[in-house]
Each structure stands twice: as structure tokens, then as C-alpha cells.
Amino acid sequence: MEKLQNYIGGKLCAPVKGEYLDNYEPARGEVYSLIPRSGAEDVTAAVKAAEAAFPAWSALSNAERSKHLMALSNRIAERLDELAMAESRDNGKPFKLAQSVDIPRARDNFAFFATAILHQEDEFHNMGGKGFNYTLRQPLGSVACISPWNLPLYLFSWKIAPALASGNCVIAKPSEVTPYTAYLLSQICIEVGFPAGVLNIVHGLGAEAGQAMVENDTIKAISFTGGTATGARIASIAAPKFKKMSLELGGKNPNIIFDDCDFERAVKISTRAAFANQGQICLCGSRIFVQRGIYDRFKEAFVERVKGLKVGAPEEESSRMGAVVSEAHMEKILSYIQLAQEEGGQILHGGKRVEMPAPYDKGYFLEPTVIEGLSFDCRTNQEEIFGPVVTLTPFDTEEEVLMMANSTEYGLACTIFTQDLNRAHRVARDIHSGIVWINDWLVRDLRTPFGGMKNSGVGREGGFEALKFFTEAKNVCFNY
Ligand SMILES: NC(=O)c1ccc[n+]([C@@H]2O[C@H](COP(=O)([O-])OP(=O)(O)OC[C@H]3O[C@@H](n4cnc5c(N)ncnc54)[C@H](O)[C@@H]3O)[C@@H](O)[C@H]2O)c1
Numbered sequence: 001m002e003k004l005q006n007y008i009g010g011k012l013c014a015p016v017k018g019e020y021l022d023n024y025e026p027a028r029g030e031v032y033s034l035i036p037r038s039g040a041e042d043v044t045a046a047v048k049a050a051e052a053a054f055p056a057w058s059a060l061s062n063a064e065r066s067k068h069l070m071a072l073s074n075r076i077a078e079r080l081d082e083l084a085m086a087e088s089r090d091n092g093k094p095f096k097l098a099q100s101v102d103i104p105r106a107r108d109n110f111a112f113f114a115t116a117i118l119h120q121e122d123e124f125h126n127m128g129g130k131g132f133n134y135t136l137r138q139p140l141g142s143v144a145c146i147s148p149w150n151l152p153l154y155l156f157s158w159k160i161a162p163a164l165a166s167g168n169c170v171i172a173k174p175s176e177v178t179p180y181t182a183y184l185l186s187q188i189c190i191e192v193g194f195p196a197g198v199l200n201i202v203h204g205l206g207a208e209a210g211q212a213m214v215e216n217d218t219i220k221a222i223s224f225t226g227g228t229a230t231g232a233r234i235a236s237i238a239a240p241k242f243k244k245m246s247l248e249l250g251g252k253n254p255n256i257i258f259d260d261c262d263f264e265r266a267v268k269i270s271t272r273a274a275f276a277n278q279g280q281i282c283l284c285g286s287r288i289f290v291q292r293g294i295y296d297r298f299k300e301a302f303v304e305r306v307k308g309l310k311v312g313a314p315e316e317e318s319s320r321m322g323a324v325v326s327e328a329h330m331e332k333i334l335s336y337i338q339l340a341q342e343e344g345g346q347i348l349h350g351g352k353r354v355e356m357p358a359p360y361d362k363g364y365f366l367e368p369t370v371i372e373g374l375s376f377d378c379r380t381n382q383e384e385i386f387g388p389v390v391t392l393t394p395f396d397t398e399e400e401v402l403m404m405a406n407s408t409e410y411g412l413a414c415t416i417f418t419q420d421l422n423r424a425h426r427v428a429r430d431i432h433s434g435i436v437w438i439n440d441w442l443v444r445d446l447r448t449p450f451g452g453m454k455n456s457g458v459g460r461e462g463g464f465e466a467l468k469f470f471t472e473a474k475n476v477c478f479n480y
């Protein structure tokens with residue numbers, strides 16, 4: 001069976017202790033490769049390589065660093081279909097989705113930050129006749145990037161690219177659940193002659209390799225995307241060490257549909273927002289609030305559309321949904337569907353595992369599930385499920401829906417459907433979330449601040465926010 005390797009100091013290598021973890025193919029429910037079970041000793045080696053590479057990498061001009069990052073972007077573009085196939089196999093998502101969203105976005109992440117640093121302006125504060133200040137933004141040194149399984153290469157590269165662009169060396173850990181495209185990225189680094197030690201990829205468990213990065217005293221910053229409980233654990237270790245932290249955590253996002261909306265558009269986009277990537281996107285609109293006047297009509301049209309979402313083999317063109325990422329995750333989602341029923345919810349569609357023919361009969365396929373009849377404050381409507389499960393809740397007034405939408409511990413994203421401009425902007429102002437879409441969902445401009453409030457995280461990624469995060473600001477004041 002194929003054994004993945006770590007990438008340290010420009011070379012592929014086995015973990016020091018020689019231990020490996022099983023890597024499952026979700027659509028078949030079978031182990032198909034092994035990944036290094038790295039520990040603190042592998043992280044130490046990666047940090048050593050990063051520290052050795054840092055002086056030369058940070059001394060390059062922005063234009064030179066840009067060229068190295070563009071080489072990664074270009075090679076990802078050349079290997080796009082192969083990477084998409086690998087992502088789909090490793091994660092269970094439809095190949096078409098990986099081919100049209102995940103891998104193009106990984107390509108764009110590198111290109112975006114490679115070119116952003118060519119357009120950066122530095123801050124200058126003039127004190128008139130007295131003198132002036134300029135601000136140097138200097139790289140931190142070695143930084144850690146830790147990413148989750150739902151959008152593997154997309155989110156891995158979203159962190160690594162700005163860290164590298166701003167002159168840092170990186171120790172990165174992809175999720176142990178979906179390590180494969182990060183492994184292919186390490187091969188790509190070797191193919192394009194990316195400088196040794198600048199990017200190091202260490203595979204393994206969060207509690208072992210991940211935590212060793214957080215505990216390592218040489219690592220200056222942690223950029224983390226994942227669950228809220230993991231974020232809290234990381235913060236408890238990193239904060240007393242005064243490491244910089246960017247935490248992108250969970251969500252339980254409201255999708256608010258007013259009765260004056262463009263109805264067909266609201267139905268179509270809400271379906272995608274609920275079930276894209278099997279509902280495993282932190283931005284998914286998992287709580288749909290519909291104004292009472294159109295509730296029944298919306299419910300009928302929405303369920304009809306959801307019935308048309310084909311759950312199928314990831315590589316099939318016609319599949320709109322693939323497998324969820326693991327057996328444990330599937331069981332967690334099913335337990336929430338059970339809980340929803342215990343809390344009084346009625347299932348309008350779905351609710352069960354999908355029986356698939358061989359070779360997918362052991363795969364983790366779930367029906368897209370629509371539930372109504374729950375109170376806004378029950379557990380089903382408050383806790384993150386992170387799967388293909390959505391609830392429908394009627395509301396009467398703007399005030400009422402804001403109260404319900406804002407009632408969770410999360411504050412990541414929100415979607416609002418209305419044709420009333422004033423209302424759209426008023427609700428956008430009053431909603432507690434870091435990201436708001438009006439009449440759309442997951443439209444991304446990589447320059448904008450990305451992140452959540454409340455328990456959805458601390459800090460923002462994207463554009464210059466990310467470049468600022470990965471640098472230390474040093475103000476130089478000159479007085480005549
Ligand atoms: N806000 C966002 O941008 C965003 C994006 C994607 C996913 N998420 C969230 O991620 C969660 C699902 O992803 P997941 O299950 O992979 O999350 P997770 O928190 O279990 O794992 C994320 C990463 O952290 C590592 N990790 C786990 N424990 C660690 C520790 N003690 N120290 C250091 N690293 C550790 C894991 O190995 C993995 O690489 C969901 O809650 C989802 O909402 C958030």
C-alpha cells in the first residue's frame with residue numbers, strides 16, 4: 001500500500017519513529033494509503049529546516065518570492081485534473097466539485113498572494129515639519145499552518161501562500177483525514193525547485209504532530225482552521241507563549257429569506273448553500289429562516305429541488321453529492337438527525353444513509369436532509385452538525401429573525417434574500433457574523449477580510465489582513 005511521506009528540508013522522508021496511520025477512501029469505506037504518524041521529533045526537524053532556510057528566503061525581493069509562488073500555482077494548474085481526482089478520492093467529494101472549486105482555488109491562492117506582494121504599499125505617517133514615521137512589516141520566522149479536512153488543498157494553500165509570500169518559512173500540517181493533496185503539493189515543490197526548507201509538511205494526528213507545533217517555542221504564529229473546541233485548546237497552549245494566532249472555527253450560519261425575495265434564486269442558492277460539499281463547509285447555510293407569508297411555498301419548492309440532488313459515486317459527472325468524510329463523521333451526523341426527531345423535528349426529506357451498489361456499498365453516503373418544526377434554540381439549531389442537514393424555521397418580523405439568527409454561539413457567515421435594499425443593509429449591519437452575502441452565497445473576492453466573530457474565531461484571513469498577520473509591524477520614527 002502506498003505510504004505518504006513528510007516533506008522536510010526539501011526532501012520527502014519517513015517519520016522518525018516509522019509509524020503510520022490508515023488513510024480511508026470515504027466512498028468505499030476502505031483504507032487505501034498510509035500516512036506518517038509524526039511526532040514532536042519530526043516537528044523539531046521541520047523547524048530546524050525552516051530556521052535554516054529563513055535568512056535566504058526572507059532576504060529575497062518580493063518579485064523573487066513571487067516567482068517561486070507563481071511556479072507552484074502554475075504547476076497546480078498543469079496537474080489540475082490529477083489533483084482534483086486525488087482530492088475527490090481522499091475526501092469523498094464529487095470530482096466535478098474538486099475540479100471546479102477546490103483545485104482552481106488552490107491555484108488561485110498561490111497566484112493571488114504571489115501578485116499581492118507586488119502591489120503592496122507600506123505605511124508612512126508624516127508629522128509635518130517635525131519628522132515622519134514609516135512602518136516595516138517584517139516576517140516572523142517559522143510559522144505553523146494547520147488545516148481541516150473539508151476543503152483540503154483549498155484551505156491548506158489559503159494559509160501557506162500568504163505566510164510564504166510575506167517571507168516566512170512554514171511548518172504545515174494538513175488534516176490526517178485528508179492528507180493526500182498536501183502530499184502531492186510536496187511533490188510539486190520538488191518538481192518546480194521550490195527552495196528547500198521554506199515549506200515543510202508534517203503529517204500526523206492533531207493531538208501529536210499538531211500540538212507539537214503549537215507547543216514549539218521557535219514557531220512564532222499559528223494559523224489554524226478547524227473546530228471550535230480544537231481552537232480553544234490551541235489558544236490555551238499558544239496564548240501564554242505569546243504566539244500570534246489566527247483561528248477560523250465553526251459556524252451555524254443563518255440563511256434569511258424575506259417574502260419579497262427573488263423566489264427562484266432563493267430556492268436555488270439555498271439548496272447549494274445547504275448541501276455543497278455534503279454540507280461540510282463552515283459557511284454552509286444550515287439554518288434557513290423563511291418569512292411566514294412564503295413559508296409553505298418555499299418549503300415545497302426547496303424540498304422538490306433537494307430531491308433532485310443526486311447522491312452518487314464521486315467520479316460520476318451527474319453526482320451532486322458524494323460521501324461524507326469518515327465513518328465517525330457519518331455517525332455524528334446521523335446522531336444529530338436522531339436528536340432532531342427527539343426534539344420534535346419532522347423530516348421532510350432524507351434522514352438516512354444511502355445504500356449504494358458495490359464497490360461503494362461500504363461508503364459513507366448520506367441523503368440530503370431537510371427538517372422542520374424545531375424551536376430556534378434547540379440543540380439541533382444551536383450546534384454545528386457540519387453535514388447535509390438543514391432546518392426550516394418560519395418567522396414574522398425582521399426583529400424576530402435577527403434574534404433567532406443571532407442566538408447561537410457562532411458568528412461566521414449569513415445570507416440574506418430580499419429585494420429591499422434598506423432592509424438588506426440593515427440586517428447586514430445587525431447580524432452577528434464576519435461575512436454577509438446578500439442574494440448569494442460563497443461568492444469570494446480574495447481581497448476581502450474572511451473570518452468569524454464570537455466562537456467562530458479570532459482574526460481575519462484574506463488579502464492584506466493575512467499578509468499583516470504573518471508579519472511583525474515595526475514603526476521607525478525619524479525626527480529632524
Ligand atoms: N472558519 C473556517 O474558515 C473553517 C473552515 C473549515 C472548517 N472549519 C471548521 O473545522 C471543523 C471541521 O474540521 P476538522 O474536523 O478537521 O477540525 P479539527 O479541529 O478536528 O482539526 C483541524 C486540524 O487541527 C488539527 N488538530 C486537532 N487537534 C489539535 C491540537 N490539539 N493541536 C493542534 N492541531 C490539532 C487536526 O489534525 C487538523 O489538521 C468544523 O468545525 C468546521 O466548521 C472552519
Ligand SMILES: O=C/C=C/C=C(\O)C(=O)O
Nearest residue numbers: 150280281282283444450
Ligand atoms: O469551510 C470553510 C470554508 C472556508 C472558506 C475560505 O476560507 C475561503 O473561501 O477563503
